[in-house]
Amino acid sequence: MTFTLLLEQIFNGLQSGVTLFLIAAGLTLILGVMNFVFLAHGAQVMIGAYAAASLISITGNFYVAALAAIPITFLCGYVLEYLLIRHLYQRDHMDQVLATFGLILFFNELIRIGFGPAALFSNLPPSLSGFVYILPDSPYPVYRLLVIGVGLVCAAGIYYLVTRTKIGAMVRAGASNESMAAALGVNIRLLRRFIFSAGACFAGIAGIMLGPLTAVEPGMGEPLLILSLVVIIIGGLGSVHGAFIAAVVVGIVDTLGRVVLPLLLRSVMEQSAADGAGPALASMMVYLLMTVVLVFKPTGLFPAKG
Amino acid sequence: MDLFKFLWTGVKEQQMLFGLLTGFALFPIYTAYADLPFWNDVAMRIMLLGMAAMGLNLILGYGGMVSFGHAAFVGIGAYCAGISQFYGLNNGWAHLGLSLGVCGILGLVISFLALRTSGIYFIMITLAFAQMLFFLFVSLEQYGGDDGMSINRADFMLFDLYNPLRLYYLIWSALLIISVILLFIVHSRFGVVLRAINNNESRVEALGLSPLRYKVTGYIISAMICGVAGTLFASWQEYVSPDIMHWSRSGELMIIIILGGLATLAGPLLGAVVFFILEELLPELLNLVAPSYAENWMIIFGPIMIFVVLFARGGLMGWVSRLAARRMSDHGVGQ
Numbered sequence: 123m124t125f126t127l128l129l130e131q132i133f134n135g136l137q138s139g140v141t142l143f144l145i146a147a148g149l150t151l152i153l154g155v156m157n158f159v160f161l162a163h164g165a166q167v168m169i170g171a172y173a174a175a176s177l178i179s180i181t182g183n184f185y186v187a188a189l190a191a192i193p194i195t196f197l198c199g200y201v202l203e204y205l206l207i208r209h210l211y212q213r214d215h216m217d218q219v220l221a222t223f224g225l226i227l228f229f230n231e232l233i234r235i236g237f238g239p240a241a242l243f244s245n246l247p248p249s250l251s252g253f254v255y256i257l258p259d260s261p262y263p264v265y266r267l268l269v270i271g272v273g274l275v276c277a278a279g280i281y282y283l284v285t286r287t288k289i290g291a292m293v294r295a296g297a298s299n300e301s302m303a304a305a306l307g308v309n310i311r312l313l314r315r316f317i318f319s320a321g322a323c324f325a326g327i328a329g330i331m332l333g334p335l336t337a338v339e340p341g342m343g344e345p346l347l348i349l350s351l352v353v354i355i356i357g358g359l360g361s362v363h364g365a366f367i368a369a370v371v372v373g374i375v376d377t378l379g380r381v382v383l384p385l386l387l388r389s390v391m392e393q394s395a396a397d398g399a400g401p402a403l404a405s406m407m408v409y410l411l412m413t414v415v416l417v418f419k420p421t422g423l424f425p426a427k428g
Numbered sequence: 429m430d431l432f433k434f435l436w437t438g439v440k441e442q443q444m445l446f447g448l449l450t451g452f453a454l455f456p457i458y459t460a461y462a463d464l465p466f467w468n469d470v471a472m473r474i475m476l477l478g479m480a481a482m483g484l485n486l487i488l489g490y491g492g493m494v495s496f497g498h499a500a501f502v503g504i505g506a507y508c509a510g511i512s513q514f515y516g517l518n519n520g521w522a523h524l525g526l527s528l529g530v531c532g533i534l535g536l537v538i539s540f541l542a543l544r545t546s547g548i549y550f551i552m553i554t555l556a557f558a559q560m561l562f563f564l565f566v567s568l569e570q571y572g573g574d575d576g577m578s579i580n581r582a583d584f585m586l587f588d589l590y591n592p593l594r595l596y597y598l599i600w601s602a603l604l605i606i607s608v609i610l611l612f613i614v615h616s617r618f619g620v621v622l623r624a625i626n627n628n629e630s631r632v633e634a635l636g637l638s639p640l641r642y643k644v645t646g647y648i649i650s651a652m653i654c655g656v657a658g659t660l661f662a663s664w665q666e667y668v669s670p671d672i673m674h675w676s677r678s679g680e681l682m683i684i685i686i687l688g689g690l691a692t693l694a695g696p697l698l699g700a701v702v703f704f705i706l707e708e709l710l711p712e713l714l715n716l717v718a719p720s721y722a723e724n725w726m727i728i729f730g731p732i733m734i735f736v737v738l739f740a741r742g743g744l745m746g747w748v749s750r751l752a753a754r755r756m757s758d759h760g761v762g763q
Contacts, residue, residue: 213737215547215551216488221734221738224732224734224737229730231724348675352552354552400567402567402573403563403564405563406563406564409563412553412556413541
């Protein structure tokens with residue numbers, strides 16, 4: 123394999139890694155701080171993507187639509203927490219799995235009724251559809267670089283929020299011992315609602331950015347949800363920096379695996395079979411990674427609860 | 429063990445279970461009389477999903493281990509039939525034996541690794557194993573990959589399965605046998621320890637028992653039951669694909685259990701019946717109200733699930749037993 127191809131794939135891996143991080147950042151806090159199994163986080167990604175796609179067709183301006191979609195996703199998370207999620211915190215994991223599974227079915231069907239079962243495709247504005255040369259002979263799409271950039275900025279923002287602000291201190295206190303934090307005067311109910319809405323918002327941003335890269339369709343969030351759960355488990359529940367490291371690792375392993383494995387398989391079997399089996403085996407690699415981590419460190423690499 | 433006492437414990441539940449089984453045994457007579465052979469097919473599907481859910485319920489309900497990947501074992505069972513047939517082995521009993529063996533070994537390995545974790549981590553690691561197996565079968569192009577493969581009904585010798593009624597009663601017998609086995613397991617010393625672990629694991633440990641051993645054994649038994657359901661499912665569907673082990677199928681099994689009632693014997697079967705009634709009924713209802721949305725019945729099913737979780741503690745079996753308790757107190761019996 124040539125060096126340029128490898129570099130390009132590492133960039134693609136980084137891009138999918140930061141996107142995964144945006145989804146996982148909120149979810150790791152929902153799972154870690156609230157001890158709440160929230161499976162409908164993928165639906166938040168879908169809501170972001172659909173909000174952006176429909177705003178693009180209304181306003182005709184990509185930037186305006188993308189920015190306007192962000193508060194919508196925050197509001198969706200807020201309303202959802204208020205109407206349903208807060209009633210489920212005290213329930214056991216089984217109930218949480220089932221109720222949020224029901225939410226997935228509901229949201230997917232709602233989107234299917236509202237927008238039809240077919241995938242939406244949104245075009246990039248001309249200013250974002252070009253290429254830049256990361257090396258003299260390797261062009262790379264501007265938009266993917268923008269996604270990496272926005273993802274890294276968001277990651278820095280989340281890092282600042284969690285480690286340098288008062289809210290962040292409360293979040294960390296909640297993650298390590300919720301009842302102690304409550305006894306020290308942290309309004310846990312408000313904190314939960316904030317974490318939930320902010321998490322929904324970041325997942326929504328991921329959805330908005332993924333819009334032009336993938337097919338925007340009902341059920342698009344679930345594969346992403348499962349992958350971000352893997353990220354969270356590898357990184358350790360409730361640990362934002364663990365989620366970041368794990369997301370980048372998972373993104374790069376997944377992307378490189380899809381390219382490298384078929385090449386490796388081609389040397390042992392015929393090309394058509396290798397091209398078919400490669401991506402599926404690459405999808406397995408991520409779960410294999412998670413299993414290995416869990417077998418050796420049953421609470422993930424950087425658990426927040428010590 | 430005191431056999432009389434054993435038979436008496438949970439007699440209400442057994443009435444329900446054997447009532448349902450009798451219902452399934454007599455159902456083909458009704459469909460023959462009413463000339464609705466299609467419904468036999470539906471009943472077979474209900475029995476198979478109920479069987480898999482009963483297997484999962486052993487560890488989920490009684491053992492308190494939330495396994496989010498049990499559809500994988502159903503899929504493995506189905507592929508045991510599919511792949512052996514691919515290589516010319518068409519004996520159904522051999523398929524069942526193979527499926528029991530493979531699911532048993534796989535259950536041992538997976539549970540041994542997964543039980544190092546607990547809580548949310550356990551849910552996720554079982555999901556991860558199921559996803560690995562799912563993608564493994566997606567990648568196996570020679571067995572159809574993503575599209576799956578068509579198979580013939582297996583040859584069960586005594587049962588000529590091209591007579592649909594024989595397949596029906598083969599599935600029914602398997603369900604009966606598994607029900608009786610589970611009845612014994614749940615009321616045996618093993619079952620009591622499993623429930624005790626669910627209640628308070630450290631106390632069980634303090635009594636000098638090793639919880640891990642009981643949990644692994646429970647997991648293996650439940651994996652094997654799901655494998656049997658899968659093998660029979662392959663014969664029923666005459667088709668195997670990775671879709672049967674998709675993670676949403678594992679979710680479906682859990683819905684069936686919670687609909688019927690956790691940690692009850694009849695619950696999963698009852699849940700499977702209700703699940704399919706809803707699946708058939710909701711599109712019909714929507715067809716009456718808003719015909720163009722009939723295929724979007726999930727939009728009602730999702731909220732129903734949420735309401736069941738929020739308000740119907742104990743599922744249908746809990747509702748039945750509350751009803752029975754009220755009737756008894758109305759008659760001044762039992763306080």
